[in-house]
Amino acid sequence: MEFNIDDLPVLFPYPRIYPEQYAYMVDLKKTLDAGGNCVLEMPSGTGKTVTLLSLIVAYQQYYPSHRKLIYCSRTMSEIEKALVELQALMKFRAQRLGYEEEFRGLGLTSRKNLCLHPSVKREKSGNVVDARCRSLTAGFVKEKKEKGEDVDVCVYHDNLDLLEPHNLVPNGVWTLDGLLRYGEQHKQCPYFTARRMMQYCNVIIYSYHYLLDPKIAERVSKDLSKDCIVVFDEAHNIDNVCIESLSTDITEDSLRKATRGAQNLENRISEMRDSDQQKLQDEYEKLVQGLRGADDGRQEDSFMANPTLPDDLLKEAVPGNIRRAEHFVAFLRRFIEYLKTRMKVRQVISETPPSFLAHLKEHTFIEKKPLRFCAERLTSLARTLELTNIEDYQPLQEVATFATLVATYEKGFLLILEPYESDTAEVPNPVLHFTCLDAAIAIKPVFDRFSSVIITSGTISPLEMYPKMLDFLTVVQESYSMTLARRSFLPMIVTRGSDQASISTSFQIRNEPSVVRNYGSLLTEFAKITPDGMVVFFPSYLYMESIISMWQGMGILDEVWKYKLILVETPDAQETSLALETYRTACCNGRGAVLLCVARGKVSEGIDFDHQYGRTVLCIGVPFQYTESRILKARLEFLRETYRIRENDFLSFDAMRHAAQCLGRVLRGKDDYGLMVLADRRFQKKRVQLPKWINQALLDADVNLSTDMAVSAARRFLKTMAQPFRAKDQEGISTWSMADLKRHQQKLDEDRIKELQAHEARGSNMPPRGVGNGRDSDYEMDDDDEAELMALHHTS
């Protein structure tokens, strides 16, 4: 369908649109017009991706600035899905407009997924693929080849040089699969095609890391222009991604390997001094001049990556005492030995970067400044030495990165040395955690560079937490409710067992037999009434294991077994995927199954339980983080000190976003239905932290139930769900045709006019409230409709 938002014509590739999709587009456009950031929460399964894409593509094509879209998603399958959506959208647009637009959309993923080289692509590990690819495609390899030396090259990569650099693939949207096929046909490397074409694309779809991880972002996303529109989809975990991208763990093993790496470097240097003195001398001259290899150091095939550095630092010359290669290697060695000595301490130490630096200087005479240049200098050296087997130097590079970070940032980082793995362990296994505490550091370059950043997800409540944590300002923050023609999901909070004893996984009572038995009977009851699949989430693996063994002793599992197959998630990815496969089979063939999994595990993120794969999701306990972790404690303290977020607020926010994520797994569309059961006394108070669309559907009567009451409510719900439900019933309510949309727009306009008239009549000089007001009233209308419909269902 085709409609206008203000003056912008939008082509939407489906004949009907959901009301929340329209509202989403309106807000999105407002953000783009204002050139600001926004946080938007839209219920899962309401077509967020296609809404985003169709509005932004329309915006790109209509306005002359042609702002590029950078769409970041989490996993490869999500990237592929978004690309397919985009392809369909562009096909629809071409059909409607009658001509193909000048448009290019590309996805980017790792070399491992995009490689075509016959032997390299067979490698299992991503790192090995990267390393081998580099050894075939690096600049100096080509130089050698031209000089007539016998070196291996990748024909797929070299073919790219024969093509026009800005026209490696024809216009159109290329899915990852499509790109692979095209690459195979034309014998050109899909990975480098995508990388090099990024500047000439209208839409780029790739993983968060290409923008957030400073080590990668520097190389991949450097050339993107300032007015790009950046979208982070499924962004509820974005703060953790930011933090992980800047944190490193150093172990004794990695230090040992780093020492070996330094030794190798030294050997290479002396070799080179004998054979090719000139190269070392050239590098040295360059460093003396203070000429940074800004152009050649940052190209796509550069070997090692550097973490973010302030720009002024990049322009400065490398300090004199690490200019010469052998000086630098000795410098690295001293640093590594120092770290080794620190690791021998047998008590927990946590210290800030300044105090670490002070201690370091006292014992090794390493100053802060050369330390800062460590990563940069290592990259330069690696280039000069023409290292190809880069995986040998990985640990060394980690150490160098750590050195640079520790010397660059005074605040927002903490060093924690944990000599033992757990409190009870006897054998020391020291780990030096260098943790980033401030999510804003990694994402700051993104906000600084791009004027419009859109953060969106199905569950991103409470919205105000994200601007606070990531330190940015928003133009629009909005959470959309879900318009439904029938009440298709039933959230409930169960606080008591059938015996009226309150249930909770709080630490004091979690292992009491009565609580465990009550949870068991809850599981059994819901296993009885739920058709097909049922998913149960526990707060942690540890608790899951203990409760399962207790259930086994109580005979509860035998009871559940009668109704459902029982499958368990484990930390091992292979086992879990096997369990998932079995689960799906059991759901499809009517046996039914229960999947027991963990709220922070792999299953809770990104695996959908649509339709028969999930009719009930049971969340046992509030999924709090393990609060005894020192890293978490440090982060909490930092949040309190810097952003004024209280510990409990953050913990509760974090627990509820995971709980919401679990609940969202079960409902993947408007024709889907499911039960959402939150089983813990403490959920009662945390209700407001649920996303708006779940909270709205949660009736006051359903927030304090005992097991038997919950079961009877669920029975009633499932009975109504069993009534036939046609697509026609939804029309005009949860799906709008063109006419409905027109009516809605007209109503909004009328509202606005009325508002203005009233405003003029009053003669006050308050500014008009404009669209916002119209939209509020729109929601009220929907609520009323919903209430009416629900009343109908209850009476029927």
Added chain:
Amino acid sequence: MSRRAPPGARTGAAGSGSTSSSALAAINTEDMCPVCKTIRYLNKDMEFLINPECYHSMCSNCVNRLFNDGPNQCPYAGCHRTLRRKGFRSAFFGDLAVEREVDIRRRVAAVFNQAEDDFETLRDYNNYLQMVEDLTFDLVSGTDAQRRAAEATLQQWEAEHKADIERNRKAGREADEQSRRRLAAEREAARLRRIEALREAEEEKRERARSREEELDSLAHGEAGAAGGAQRVQLKKRGQAVASRAVEAAVKTDVAAADVGRLSIRGLKEKKKAPPPEGPYDPFGGLDFVPSRYKLRPELTHPGIEKYKVDPAHITGGYNFDEYTARAMFEAFAGLGVFIEDEKEVGIGLSAGDVATMSAGIAAVGDNKMELA
């Protein structure tokens, strides 16, 4: 601190490890004293010491045994240095080569302690740093001659720059002291804030419990109306507490206060649109000379000019036929959209001069604009 013996690079005792029996070979050299061959299994608190004379490590028992009666020769084969009991200490680093290097660096750093501010340019400072590094390298791993030369330079420098060195040393100490004090102050402030936050949370909790009790009491006394009132009072109280705390926080914190109340109102333009990047200087102040009434094709041909295009007299000197056609077209259309009545009313009109500039402008921008058309 260290429990390790050196890996044997500079020990000279590396041979003894390999010649020992196969059973002993299994034992990590780190856990065996190279002198008395005691292993850690037999002596749990074995500690290794070194003497910076020769950096040969041995266990503390050996040190006591050999050197208690005064100076003695190092027990390592081939090492003829005389060591004293006093000189022994435990090594900071596992790698004794690094230990030695750092000791040398300590000496060098005590002498060469110039700061960046002492130099005119960064380049000079960097050259100085490299000079120091080279010297250190000579001391650490140079040949005998190099070492002697470096040693001489070091002493010479020390003698010449005595005052400078002393001054810099003092300055460095002061800076260290200052940064240490600053860190301590920050830590203390954080601790105080933490205590304050805890106290506040505690108070809030107590307040809540108390008001709840009051409420229950009033209910127990059967004052039905009072319950609502109590609740209102409680709410008000809480509001006051929050307000007063907010005021306190605002007074106490300077920067962070802005973060607390950062509430965002939907639709409110908080972030102004970034100003558009300034383009290159435009001498016509944005005036556009793209013709609106007609379109110029790059290869506009006319039989009249065709023959001149191949005439060498006309194609020399950078003359462009497109400019000619542009001018011809401009002259043909010039003044078509101008109504003299209107111009008179408004009071503006193109003077002859304006027209001239305009055509000049077309000639100037003609090249690139015409491609656009």
